Amino acid sequence: MAAMRGSGQPGWQETAVDAALALVLLGFGLLATDLAGDNQPGSRPVDAACRVLIAIAALALPVRRRVPLATLAVVTVATTAYLVLGYPYGPILLTFLVAVYTVAVRLPVRLAALATGGAFVLLLTHVFWSRGPAPGWAGVLPASAWAVVPFAVGTVVRVNREATARSRAEQARSRAEQARRQADEERLRIAQEVHDVVGHGLAAISMQAEIALHLLPKRPEQAETALTAISRTSREALDELRVTLGAVRRGAERGPVPGLARLPALRDRLAGTGLAVRLRVVGAPRELPAAVDLAAYRVVQEALTNVLRHAGVASAEVTVDYRADELTVEVTDRGAGARRDGLDPADDGTGGHGLAGMRERVDALGGRLAVGPRPDGGFRVYARLPVERSA
Template identity: 85%
Template sequence: MRRGGQWRWPEVAADAVLALVLLGFGLLATDLAGDNQPGSRPVDAACRVLIAVAALALLLRRRAPVAALAVVTVVTSTYLLIGYPYGPILVTFLVAVYTVAVRLPVRPAALASGGAFVLLLAHVFFGRGPAPGWTGVLPASAWVVVPFAVGVVVRVSREAAARTRAEEARSRVEQARRQADEERLRIAQEVHDVVGHGLAAISMQAEIALHLLPKRPEQAEVALTAISRTSREALDELRVTLGAVRRGAEREPVPGLARLSALRDRLAGAGLTVEVRVVGAPRELPAAVDLAAYRVVQEALTNVLRHAGVASAEVTVDYRADEVTVEVTDRGMGTGRAGTAPVDDEGGHGLAGMRERVAALGGRLTTGPRAGGGFRVYAGLPVEPAT
C-alpha cells in the first residue's frame, strides 16, 4: 500500500471501490438469497453488520492480506454458524483468499488459506440452520481451492513477466554497454592512428634536427620547421576526430585517400620518401571505406618510418569494380617491427588495429615479409560496383 513512504492512492481507491461494491451487493442481494433458502435465518441487523464488516475488511487486503483474510473468515464463519443464508458474503471470502494467494509466497499463502478452510467448515457440522454434514465439505472447499489456485497462477504469471522485463532491461543495459565499449575502442583507435603517426614523424624529424644542429644549423632549421608543421597538422586531425564524436557538433570531413598527397609530403619532411601509384579511375568511396583505406596506409607508413630503417616506401591504390585495394611496401629489414612473424602471431597494436578496421567492413588484410626483402601490407575493402 506504500511506496517510498507514500500511499499508493490508485490501489487505495480501487480497494475502496471493491469494498463498497461488495457491501452494496451483499446488503441488496442477501435478502433475495434468503427468499430462495427456506429454513435459513431471516436477514436482520446483525446479518447486515456482519456483511459490512467482511466487506470493509478488504480495505486492508493489500497492506495486511492475512489479517484481512482472518477477519473475513471469522465474520463469514460466524454468519454461517448463525444460520444466515448462503449469499454474497462468500464472494467477499473468495476475494480475501485470492488476495492472500496472489500476494504471498505459496507456503504461507497455503497455510493461511488452509486455516480459513478449517474455520469455514465449522458451519457444515455445527450450524444453527440445516447442517449439510459431510456432503457440504466439497462445496465449501471450492470457495478456498478455486480462488487460491487462481491467485497462485496469477502470481506465478506476474513473477515470470517481471523476470522477463528484468532480463530485457539487463539485455538493453548490456547492449548499451557493448555499444559504448565499441565506440570507446573506435575512438581510441582513431586517436592512436592520428597521434601515433604524428609523433613518429616528429620523433624522426627531431633526430634529424639534433644531428644537423652542430654542423649545419641552416638544415636543422628546415627539420624544426617540419616538426612545427607536422605537429600542427596532427593537432588539426586530432581536433577533427574528437569533434566528430561530440554530441551536436558539426562533423568535418574525415580523412580519406584524397589526403594521401598531404601524408606523403608530411613524411617527406621526416626523411621518408613515399611513391604513390594509383591504378584505375579514382571515384568517391563510402566514408567508412575511405577512412579505413587511409588509416591502413597511414599506419603502414608509420611502421616503415619507425622500424624499417629505409628512406623510401611505395603505396599502390587500386580502384577495382567491386573493391578498392591499398598496398604499402618497403625494402627494409623490419627489425623490431610488429608483424614480421606469421600473421597469426603478430603482436603489434598498429597491425591489430588495421585488421579490426578491415574486418569490420568485410575486407581482408595481408601483412608479412616480402620474398625479396622488406615488408608488405595489403588490404582489400569491398565497395558497391561503380555505375
C-alpha cells in the first residue's frame, strides 16, 4: 500500500499545483485535439467520447502524487482507448507522459519500471490494432519514447533528490557530532578550570589550617593571622569558582581570566601558607593571547600547589621568560622529587590528574611540557608555549 501511494504524502500546495496542471492539460487537450484532427487525415473525427477520454486522463492527475500507480493505470487505459478508437495523436499523450514521470519519481525503481513497462505494453495495442490507420512495427519506437523518456527523466530526478537528502542528513549528523564534540571539550575545559581553582585553594587552606592549629595552643595571637589568610584564600577561590561556573550557565566564554599578571598575588597568598616563592621575570613583559596567558598561569599555579602538597620545602622559584615567538615558565624546588601528584618521574609526566591537566593545556596550544626531578635534587616543571608575532 505504501508503494502504491508513493514516498511521502503531498501537502495541499502540491495538490493545488497538480489540480491546476490537470485543468491546463484538460483545456489544452480539448482545444488542440480538434486542430490535430484536421492535420491527421484518416483519423476518427473528434466527438463526445473523445472528449470524455481526454477529460478522464487529465482529471486523474490531481491525485498523481498520492496514488501514482492508480493514476498511471487510469491515464494508460484512457489513452490506449483513445488511440485504439482511432482518434488523432494529440495532447492526451502529454497526460500519459506526466503519469509515467510521476511513477518514476515517486516509487522505487524496480516497481516503477514494472509499472511503466506494463503501461507501455498496453499503449502498444494501438500500433497493431486500431480503428484508424495502425502504424505497425514502425510505430513501436515513437510510442516507446512516450514511456522511456519520462521514465528516465523521473529516475534521474529521484536519484538526485535521494542523493541530496543523504547529503543533508550526513551534514546534519556531522553538525550534531561537532556540537557534541565541542560540548565535551567545553565540559573538559570547565572541569580542568574547577580542578585548578579548587585544588589550589584547598591546598592553601589546608596548609594554613595546619599552621593555625599548631599556633593556637602556644601563640593564639599568631593563629589569628593564619585564620585570616584562610578566610581570604577561601573567598578568592570561591569568587573564581563562581565566575567559572557562571560561564557554564551562560553557555559562553568567561570574561576576564587569570593570567601571569596575577602571579604576585599568588605568591603573596602562598606566603601565608609558609611557602616562599621567588618570582623572576626575564625579558620585557607584554600582552599575551588570552589562552596562552591563562595556560601559563595555570601551569605555575598547579606546579606550586604540588610543591605545597608534596615537596616538604619552604621555598620555590618561578621563572617567566618572554621571548620573541614563545613564552616559557619554569617552577623549581629542592624538595622530594621522587613522586608528585601520582606522577612517576620516570614516565615524564603521563600520570597524575594535575600534571596531566598541565600537559593537556600545553599540548592544546602546540607547546611542550617537561616534568621531572632535577639532577641536583628537587623537582622541575617547565612549559614552552608558542606566541605568534605581532603584525
